[in-house]
Amino acid sequence: MIYAKLLEILNRREPAVLLTVIQVRRTPPVLPDKAEKDDIHRNGVGKRRLWSPEWIEGSLGDLGLDNVADRLAEEVYHSGKLILQKGLRDDQGEEIALVGEPFFPPDELVVLGGGHISQALVPIAAMLGYQITVVDDRPSFAHREKFPDAEQVICDDFVHAIGKLPLHRRCSVVIVTRGHRHDLLCLEQVLEKNLAYLGMIGSRRRVHLIRNLLQEKDIDPGLIERLRMPIGLDIGAETPEEIAVSIAAELIKYRQGGITMQDIGLLKALVQSSQEGLPAALATVIATQGSTPRKAGAKLLIFQDGRMMGTIGGGCIEGDVRREALQRIESGEPGLFRFSLNNDDAAEEGMACGGTMEVFIAPVRKGD
Amino acid sequence: MIYAKLLEILNRREPAVLLTVIQVRRTPPVLPDKAEKDDIHRNGVGKRRLWSPEWIEGSLGDLGLDNVADRLAEEVYHSGKLILQKGLRDDQGEEIALVGEPFFPPDELVVLGGGHISQALVPIAAMLGYQITVVDDRPSFAHREKFPDAEQVICDDFVHAIGKLPLHRRCSVVIVTRGHRHDLLCLEQVLEKNLAYLGMIGSRRRVHLIRNLLQEKDIDPGLIERLRMPIGLDIGAETPEEIAVSIAAELIKYRQGGITMQDIGLLKALVQSSQEGLPAALATVIATQGSTPRKAGAKLLIFQDGRMMGTIGGGCIEGDVRREALQRIESGEPGLFRFSLNNDDAAEEGMACGGTMEVFIAPVRKGD
Numbered sequence: 211m212i213y214a215k216l217l218e219i220l221n222r223r224e225p226a227v228l229l230t231v232i233q234v235r236r237t238p239p240v241l242p243d244k245a246e247k248d249d250i251h252r253n254g255v256g257k258r259r260l261w262s263p264e265w266i267e268g269s270l271g272d273l274g275l276d277n278v279a280d281r282l283a284e285e286v287y288h289s290g291k292l293i294l295q296k297g298l299r300d301d302q303g304e305e306i307a308l309v310g311e312p313f314f315p316p317d318e319l320v321v322l323g324g325g326h327i328s329q330a331l332v333p334i335a336a337m338l339g340y341q342i343t344v345v346d347d348r349p350s351f352a353h354r355e356k357f358p359d360a361e362q363v364i365c366d367d368f369v370h371a372i373g374k375l376p377l378h379r380r381c382s383v384v385i386v387t388r389g390h391r392h393d394l395l396c397l398e399q400v401l402e403k404n405l406a407y408l409g410m411i412g413s414r415r416r417v418h419l420i421r422n423l424l425q426e427k428d429i430d431p432g433l434i435e436r437l438r439m440p441i442g443l444d445i446g447a448e449t450p451e452e453i454a455v456s457i458a459a460e461l462i463k464y465r466q467g468g469i470t471m472q473d474i475g476l477l478k479a480l481v482q483s484s485q486e487g488l489p490a491a492l493a494t495v496i497a498t499q500g501s502t503p504r505k506a507g508a509k510l511l512i513f514q515d516g517r518m519m520g521t522i523g524g525g526c527i528e529g530d531v532r533r534e535a536l537q538r539i540e541s542g543e544p545g546l547f548r549f550s551l552n553n554d555d556a557a558e559e560g561m562a563c564g565g566t567m568e569v570f571i572a573p574v575r576k577g578d
Numbered sequence: 579m580i581y582a583k584l585l586e587i588l589n590r591r592e593p594a595v596l597l598t599v600i601q602v603r604r605t606p607p608v609l610p611d612k613a614e615k616d617d618i619h620r621n622g623v624g625k626r627r628l629w630s631p632e633w634i635e636g637s638l639g640d641l642g643l644d645n646v647a648d649r650l651a652e653e654v655y656h657s658g659k660l661i662l663q664k665g666l667r668d669d670q671g672e673e674i675a676l677v678g679e680p681f682f683p684p685d686e687l688v689v690l691g692g693g694h695i696s697q698a699l700v701p702i703a704a705m706l707g708y709q710i711t712v713v714d715d716r717p718s719f720a721h722r723e724k725f726p727d728a729e730q731v732i733c734d735d736f737v738h739a740i741g742k743l744p745l746h747r748r749c750s751v752v753i754v755t756r757g758h759r760h761d762l763l764c765l766e767q768v769l770e771k772n773l774a775y776l777g778m779i780g781s782r783r784r785v786h787l788i789r790n791l792l793q794e795k796d797i798d799p800g801l802i803e804r805l806r807m808p809i810g811l812d813i814g815a816e817t818p819e820e821i822a823v824s825i826a827a828e829l830i831k832y833r834q835g836g837i838t839m840q841d842i843g844l845l846k847a848l849v850q851s852s853q854e855g856l857p858a859a860l861a862t863v864i865a866t867q868g869s870t871p872r873k874a875g876a877k878l879l880i881f882q883d884g885r886m887m888g889t890i891g892g893g894c895i896e897g898d899v900r901r902e903a904l905q906r907i908e909s910g911e912p913g914l915f916r917f918s919l920n921n922d923d924a925a926e927e928g929m930a931c932g933g934t935m936e937v938f939i940a941p942v943r944k945g946d
Binding site: 325326330333334337338339443445446447448449450451452455456458459460462463503504505521523 | 823
């Protein structure tokens with residue numbers, strides 16, 4: 211249920227931290243194979259706990275460990291980064307490795323205006339993992355067919371539509387309507403919101419006029435300063451497509467690091483397969499060394515029929531991970547594995563040379 | 579034949595300037611409608627001349643006008659911008675308006691390496707109008723299916739493939755192979771070429787090592803300075819998709835302003851329809867005032883059945899232009915038209931407010 215719960219939280223636009231026991235070592239060690247078998251069943255490698263500032267769900271096995279985990283969770287929550295903690299001790303004095311993963315709601319992008327620039331920007335922003343809303347008051351522009359990658363396309367008066375949107379600090383807002391009159395109307399609605407990014411199209415001349423206008427209106431200079439106007443990085447963009455790229459680059463500069471919509475899709479598939487009892491396994495990159503195409507937290511969902519969703523790097527590593535995952539689906543036993551990208555085979559298969567990845571592979575259990 | 583010739587030149591990666599008579603006014607004027615009819619047949623509104631540094635093709639009607647046109651062509655060639663020249667006089671003392679359009683070969687992008695970053699970069703670069711070549715030595719990566727937008731996908735040893743590529747000052751080269759060993763091999767092959775842009779992936783540490791390596795090798799410091807390394811604008815990009823956007827933004831900063839592949843497609847369609855005698859008309863934006871979504875030189879090809887190719891702004895203007903173009907296909911008479919985007923109707927239809935566009939609409943004649 212923990213992944214279903216996680217999705218529910220993310221849908222409420224709330225953050226969470228997922229805590230997972232990824233390794234348990236008895237000290238002094240007994241026969242490895244026996245030890246490992248015992249570990250899984252007694253100490254629960256793969257046990258999970260879901261933490262948020264408001265509440266907690268699930269236990270890692272004993273109270274001491276849960277307390278350690280919660281302190282780790284706060285650290286993860288504030289750093290926004292996945293943290294691996296090794297060498298912990300549980301009540302039986304066993305050595306535990308614990309990982310805390312941040313799950314922040316997806317970065318959202320609200321595009322006001324459905325013209326040429328929006329039509330070029332939205333597919334790029336979707337590729338970047340943004341959750342996208344497009345608003346225009348013209349049916350021929352606020353049209354699903356023009357924005358297949360958008361989460362929602364709203365055809366409504368701009369001011370009215372903005373009033374109904376839940377704008378917050380994870381939102382980036384791009385104002386590119388058909389005309390300056392509408393741009394200004396939109397700007398007045400969003401300028402004082404606490405946003406990740408706010409940008410507005412406009413010629414340098416026009417931009418200058420608007421800055422003066424805002425200053426006369428006694429708008430907080432900080433807000434005017436924060437407003438990106440003219441919108442987009444200064445790369446000499448001229449065509450709508452070039453302007454869209456300059457905006458996308460600026461969005462990245464200000465993005466909040468939420469989970470991507472691609473990972474949301476992966477979580478949905480995971481929850482569905484666990485509900486349907488469809489055998490699958492989730493591979494999560496825990497740590498990387500050297501040059502690796504994907505970093506800690508990257509996920510790959512592997513189904514028993516060999517289908518895969520998400521990516522942890524492509525090439526050989528996903529082949530190796532899949533092989534291991536299929537065995538884990540058979541055995542039902544999660545585990546932590548190291549994949550080296552140094553060997554020629556890896557190079558041949560196209561991984562960046564010199565890297566290693568620690569990947570935790572856990573079968574998806576009924577009711578996960 | 580002039581458009582076929584133009585395509586042939588562009589395919590040879592050579593530049594050209596297209597000169598067109600877009601207006602002829604008899605002074606003193608006679609009855610307008612009669613005058614216009616005469617103009618077309620006697621003075622040849624729509625007459626064209628193709629100019630390049632090496633040769634010239636076609637005549638605008640009289641020697642004096644051709645000489646003026648050729649001087650204009652040189653100006654266009656050096657500025658790289660469309661130039662409109664009004665108030666010229668031909669031998670009969672008639673007032674002539676002439677436009678010179680630059681046609682530079684498409685900006686080319688060579689992507690060395692077919693991994694995650696390339697797969698994210700190529701669709702963006704294609705949208706920007708680049709002519710794209712992808713090289714990788716691994717069949718599973720140098721694969722058409724992975725790069726549907728690329729002009730060519732070459733599966734070959736990097737050094738061998740680069741040796742066969744015609745690299746020139748309109749080429750941007752992006753080095754993002756699977757590993758540093760291959761990156762460096764590629765770099766050695768292209769570093770001393772005269773390119774629009776050269777960028778190479780790499781961690782700051784690795785980049786530092788390579789700079790030192792190049793300095794030890796006595797490479798011209800200017801070349802090392804020109805090399806964008808680490809590649810991409812510094813926007814805190816981390817994922818392959820973010821890195822791709824940072825590279826695309828940097829490409830725009832250095833691009834040469836060649837014709838887009840979208841316009842190449844339009845010219846091909848134009849030549850084909852003229853060869854097949856399929857009725858069509860070409861609309862070219864000659865001048866814009868105020869805020870307009872597309873600038874001078876933007877093209878729209880209109881077929882008799884109402885199909886359109888290219889864009890000069892969408893919304894109402896393309897509707898108006900199409901209506902006018904269909905009439906021009908009927909009458910066979912080219913003409914210059916002004917479209918105002920000020921009216922409410924335009925605003926409703928979504929044009930940026932406050933702009934006007936002068937558009938030259940010419941029926942495609944058999945053998946154009």
